[in-house]
Amino acid sequence: MKQRLLVLIGIVTLLSGCSAPWAADPTAVPTMPPTAVAQAPTATSAPTTLPEPTLTMAPTGEPTVEPTTPPVPTATPRPPLSAEQRQELFNDVWQTIDEHYLYEDFHGVDWAAIRAAYAPKIAAATNDDDFYHLLEALVAELDDEHSRFAPPVEARTEDALASGTDSYVGIGVLTNVEDAAAFITLVFPDSPAAEAGITRGDRIIAVNGQPFTTTDAIRGPEGSQVQLTVQAPQADPRELALTRRAVVGRITPSSERLPNAPEIGYLLIPSLWADDMHTQVISQLAELQAQDPPLAGLIIDLRGNGGGWRSVLQGLLSQFVEGDVGEFYSQSSAYPLNINSGVEFELFQDLPLVVLVDHNSASYAEVLAAALQYAGATVIGTPSQGNTETIFQYNFDDGSRLWVAQEGFRLPNGTNLEGVGVQPDYRIEEDWTQYSIPNDPAILTAIAVIEQKAGN
DSSP, X not given: OOOOOOOOOSSSOOOOOOSSTTOOEEOOBOSBOOOXXXXXXXXXXXXXSOOOOOOSBOOSSSSEEOOSSOOSOOXXXXXXXXXXXXXXXXHHHHHHHHHHOSOTTGXXXXXXXXXXXXXXXXXHOOSHHHHXXXXXXHHHTTOOSSOEEEOHHHHHHHHHHHHTOOEEEESOEEEEEOSSOEEEEEEOTTSHHHHTTOOTXXXXXXXXXXXXXXXXXXXXXXXXXXXXXXXXXXXXXEEEEEEOEEXXXXXXXXXXXETTEEEEEEEEXXXXXXXXXXXXXXXXXXXXXXXXXXXXXXXXXXXXXXXXXXXXXXXXXXXXXXEEEEEEEOSSOEEEEEEOOOTTHHHHTTSOEEEXXXXXXXXXXXXXXXXXXXXXXXXXXXXXOOOOOXXXXXXXXXXXXXXXXXEEEEOTTOOBOTTTOOOOSEEOOSOGGGSOGGGOHHHHHHHXXXXXXXXX
16 A cells, blocks of 8 residues: 655644555654654655654653543544454554564564464454554554554644644643652643642642542542642642643743853753744743843753654754754665754854753653764763654554654764663763752752853
C-alpha cells in the first residue's frame, strides 16, 4: 500500500485522509512527545524537501495531567473497522516499520517472526479496542522507548496538546507522581492552579485532608472544589481551595532575572512539544534583554524536558548558534542540521550561556543541550537520558498514528548521544526538585560560572 511522506513543521498535528485507504503520513518527530506525545529523509537518499522531525520523545505516561473529563478534541464517530480494514492497517503498520526503522537488526527483534505471531491475533480480534491494543503491543515489541502506536483518540489528544488547544476539566497542572506527592512540572496559564499561586516545583502532598496517593483524588466534575495541601521546596505547607473548571493545556516557557544575581537571566523551557515554543522563547529572551541591569549571562533550564519538534529545536538553536551543528542519519543516508541565525542571535551569541540538564532531559532537548555545549555553552547537572532517536509520524485514515524511530543524531565531531546522553561540564548530584530557584545547587554553580566568564 502506498504511503505519502509529509513535511510537517509543527508538532503533533498530522493530517489524516490519504489518497489510499490506511496510507500513513510520516512526519518525523523527535523521540518523544508529551504524554498527552523529527522527521527526515526516509529513503536511500536525502530528499530535496525533508520531512520535519518534530518531537524527539513522545511521552507515554509521565508527566500526568489531572483531567476529569475526556480531552475536548473529538471527532465524528467512525463506523467500526471491518476485518479486512484491520488486516490492511496491520499490514501497513508492520511494513512501515519494516521499511523505515533505524536499526537493520530491528533492535534485536526478529521482525518477520513478530508478524507471524501477531497475524492470528489480529484475525481473531472482535472489536476495534482489542485490535488497537494488539497494534500497540506489536510496536512495543521493538522495545526502543521511541516507537509506538497511538489509537485515534490518543492521536487527537496529541494534536491538541501540541497546538495548545487541549481542553479538559481540572485544576491545570502536569505532574510527576512520587511516593507521597505529585510534583508539579508545569502549570497551565489562566488555570485554577495558576490563579492560586501554584508553580513548577511545588508538590501536592495532601488532597481534601488525606495524604496524597494518586492523581485520581484531584479529579472531579466542573465547578466542584478540591482542598490541596501544597508545599514549595524549602517552605512550609500551605492550604489551597481550588474550583475545577475547563482548562486549556497550553505549554509555555518562563523567564526571570535571578533574585540573587539580577544581571543573570533564567529561562525555563519545559518542553519542545508545543509547536510555537521557539517563538514564545524569543519573546522571553526579548523581555530579559529589556530589563536592567544589562544582561551578563543566561541560564537555560532543560531539566525534565522530554523533547519535541525539530522546527522548535531549530528555532531555539538559531538564537544562539549558526552553521552546521551536527547531522541526522538513517540506515541509508545522512544530512546536516544547519542553523541560520535568528532574531536574537546578535544579542546572545557572545553572552555566557549555561544549560541545565538531568536524567529526564531527553530527545531534542538533549540535541539542543549538546549543540549549545559544542558551541561553547557550559552544561551543568547530571547526564541526560541518552534517548535521541528521531521518530517519524505516520497517520492513517482511521485517525490512528504510528511513531517510528527512524533517525539518529551525531555532533560534528561524530559524538552520538544515543545511550550515552549529554555529559555535564559540572556534575551536580543534588536533587534540584528539593530546592527553590535561588538555592538550587545547579543554579548557584551556573551563577559562579557566568560570573567567572563575564569577568575574563
